[in-house]
Amino acid sequence: MSSQNAAAPYYFVPGPSRWPLMAGLSMLVTMIGASAWVNDVSWGPAANIIGILGTITVLYFWFGDAIKESEGGLYSQRIDHSYRWSMSWFIFSEVMFFGAFFGALFYARSISMPWLGDLDHKFIWPDFVPAWGGATPAGTVQEFHTMGPFPIPTINTALLLTSGVTLTIAHHALRAGHRAQTAIFLFLTILLGAIFMGFQAYEYHHAYTELNLKLTSGIYGSTFFMLTGFHGFHVTMGAIMLSVVLYRVLKGHFTPDHHFAFEGAAWYWHFVDVVWLGLYVVVYWL
Structure with missing residues (x-):
């Protein structure tokens, strides 16, 4: 957090977000892929990599939203x-x-x-x-x-x-x-x-x-x-x-x-x- 606004809401509550659901799904795919990988299932490595890339993508946009909120003066x-x-x-x-x-x-x-x-x-x-x-x-x-x-x-x-x-x-x-x-x-x-x-x-x-x-x-x-x-x-x-x-x-x-x-x-x-x-x-x- 980089900025605070005295006029900001008592406690800022963001609107509905798709990022928590997408983060959970991407991490689920990551763990399923990892489990399949260590058990020598052919599709395990691909699923694991897809899950990791999905998690990184979600974190990038989710933290980006938080930074925009902070820089917009919404945080108290x-x-x-x-x-x-x-x-x-x-x-x-x-x-x-x-x-x-x-x-x-x-x-x-x-x-x-x-x-x-x-x-x-x-x-x-x-x-x-x-x-x-x-x-x-x-x-x-x-x-x-x-x-x-x-x-x-x-x-x-x-x-x-x-x-x-x-x-x-x-x-x-x-x-x-x-x-x-x-x-x-x-x-x-x-x-x-x-x-x-x-x-x-x-x-x-x-x-x-x-x-x-x-x-x-x-x-x-x-x-x-x-x-x-x-x-x-x-x-x-x-x-x-x-x-x-x-x-x-x-x-x-x-x-x-x-x-x-x-x-x-x-x-x-x-x-x-x-x-x-x-x-x-x-x-x-x-």
């Missing part, structure tokens, strides 16, 4: 509060999302692994070694090497921490009314995020081709790729959000006092930074 302070609470609950849901994966990692490594390696289970899995990564029952998983913190994960940590600094500088510049400085540091933030994703793509290629570490490499491989993969997806989404914000900055949509679209995207980006710090310590170091 109460709308601003609603957006802030909505973004807060959305980020909380993301905390729970990643919490589930961190919980699965903790359970597998700290509870299941020692339990499967005790004396009773030696009769079931005599060749099993209760060590995290690489040591598996004979013949069940191909041998692989685990991923260490150097050099790419450490470089990526520096990139994300630096991006948090540049984004904060951009925010302070916007609040001071320095639009050019805001655009420059916002662009640097997006660039750092793109470099992060480039390094992660290289890391995945290295894992598959040189370490034989794959999604199918037991519980280590599945938790590694699920945690880092979903984080990479969130970095991509955050970069897209910041790119839209940058476009709006260049269009002159924000004022020093009213720029929640910028703040909401910044909250999300800082959340992604914090999640990565947890990943860096738990996944790569421990």
Whole structure:
């Protein structure tokens, strides 16, 4: 949200919209396509791609309507509060999302692994070694090497921490009314995020081709790729959000006092930074 109008309605209520229904249908097609895809159904990939494109199209027009309403002066302070609470609950849901994966990692490594390696289970899995990564029952998983913190994960940590600094500088510049400085540091933030994703793509290629570490490499491989993969997806989404914000900055949509679209995207980006710090310590170091 970039502007507020004291004469706006007590609480702006938009008219009937087709976007919620279309969003639900497109996401339904996406999930049906994904389910068919993983079960090797021929039409699964096409349905999944159609659903994703439909969802992106709906979001483009739906957010476009919200921007027009904001720029048209229809939003009051109460709308601003609603957006802030909505973004807060959305980020909380993301905390729970990643919490589930961190919980699965903790359970597998700290509870299941020692339990499967005790004396009773030696009769079931005599060749099993209760060590995290690489040591598996004979013949069940191909041998692989685990991923260490150097050099790419450490470089990526520096990139994300630096991006948090540049984004904060951009925010302070916007609040001071320095639009050019805001655009420059916002662009640097997006660039750092793109470099992060480039390094992660290289890391995945290295894992598959040189370490034989794959999604199918037991519980280590599945938790590694699920945690880092979903984080990479969130970095991509955050970069897209910041790119839209940058476009709006260049269009002159924000004022020093009213720029929640910028703040909401910044909250999300800082959340992604914090999640990565947890990943860096738990996944790569421990």
